[in-house]
Amino acid sequence: xxxxxxxxxxxxxxxxxxxxxxxxxxxxxxxxxxxxxxxxxxxxxxxxxxxxxxxxxxxxxxxxxxxxxxxxxxxxxxxxxxxxxxxxxxxxxxxxxxxxxxxxxxxxxxxxxxxxxxxxxxxxxxxxxxxxxxxxxxxxxxxxxxxxxxxxxxxxxxxxxxxxxxxxxxxxxxxxxxxxxxxxxxxxxxxxxxxxxxxxxxxxxxxxxxxxxxxxxxxxxxxxxxxxxxxxxxxxxxxxxxxx
Numbered sequence: 236x237x238x239x240x241x242x243x244x245x246x247x248x249x250x251x252x253x254x255x256x257x258x259x260x261x262x263x264x265x266x267x268x269x270x271x272x273x274x275x276x277x278x279x280x281x282x283x284x285x286x287x288x289x290x291x292x293x294x295x296x297x298x299x300x301x302x303x304x305x306x307x308x309x310x311x312x313x314x315x316x317x318x319x320x321x322x323x324x325x326x327x328x329x330x331x332x333x334x335x336x337x338x339x340x341x342x343x344x345x346x347x348x349x350x351x352x353x354x355x356x357x358x359x360x361x362x363x364x365x366x367x368x369x370x371x372x373x374x375x376x377x378x379x380x381x382x383x384x385x386x387x388x389x390x391x392x393x394x395x396x397x398x399x400x401x402x403x404x405x406x407x408x409x410x411x412x413x414x415x416x417x418x419x420x421x422x423x424x425x426x427x428x429x430x431x432x433x434x435x436x437x438x439x440x441x442x443x444x445x446x447x448x449x450x451x452x453x454x455x456x457x458x459x460x461x462x463x464x465x466x467x468x469x470x471x472x473x474x475x476x477x478x479x
Contacts (some may be wrong), residue, residue, distance in 0.1 A: 240384060241285055243439055245310045248287030251439070252447045253413075256454025257471075260412055261338055261367055262291050263462055264475050268336050268365035269295050276335040281356060282324060282342030286311030292338065293317065299334075301327065325351040329359045336360075339368040341471075343398070344386040353402025360478045366404055369473040370395055372411060376470070378424045383437040395472050404476035410461055411469030415453045420470050 248254040269276055276296035280288060283300030285307050292298045298317040301324070302308050308321045322328055324346050337356050346352045356366055371381065371389040381389060388394075392409065399406055413420075442450070457466065461473075 241307045245285035252450035255451050258288050258291055259458040260461055260473055261340055263458055264367045265295050279334045279337040281337050281339040283311055286314040289316040325355055327355050327359050331358050332361045334360050336365045341369050343370050344388055347387050349398050350401055353398055357403035357478050362478055364478050366476045369471055372472045376424045380438045399476050403479050405479050406474055406476045408475040410465030410473055412473050413470040414466045414468050417468050417470055
């Protein structure tokens with residue numbers, strides 16, 4: 236990521252509407268993976284960033300967080316709640332079949348060889364284990380925001396499915412999310428398409444309390460729908476898969 240983005244993430248991700256909305260969706264899918272008995276899962280937070288999702292995941296089992304950026308790992312360790320490991324996403328330091336669940340929340344787009352990354356995820360998960368992954372959707376929405384976050388790509392539904400399947404995973408569920416704001420984001424990104432400043436900045440930043448809470452409520456409603464049915468459009472994609 237661009238210098239300073241991890242610090243921004245660390246400051247905002249516990250309360251910012253977007254991080255909260257994504258976390259709710261991911262945790263809902265993790266709970267389903269735990270089953271009706273609620274058994275503890277061995278969880279890998281693949282690309283844990285600054286650790287903002289760890290406490291939510293930890294209620295479902297012990298968590299290991301991996302992240303290649305040293306500054307992000309230091310910020311995550313300050314939060315605690317997990318074992319943290321600085322490592323590449325394409326060369327995981329774990330034996331095969333260690334984890335019951337792997338969560339990759341907006342990580343694959345940061346990795347040039349995303350197929351190698353998915354193959355590594357498939358290697359370290361137990362047979363029948365659950366992989367939950369979210370990615371930014373629609374290549375035509377690629378913008379300064381993506382450049383600031385050092386994204387290699389945004390995904391179409393087809394390209395996301397392809398990399399999961401080729402990496403050795405069987406897709407169980409696939410949906411868009413952040414659907415309510417999709418028209419607004421489309422308009423903003425298209426109006427500013429191709430306009431890159433010398434130092435690109437992401438769209439992530441502080442939001443007035445009332446707006447933040449209103450947007451968080453909208454994404455909470457989306458999460459409730461996603462428990463039962465996929466959404467037909469959205470700014471992002473989320474998939475649930477299992478090891479073949």
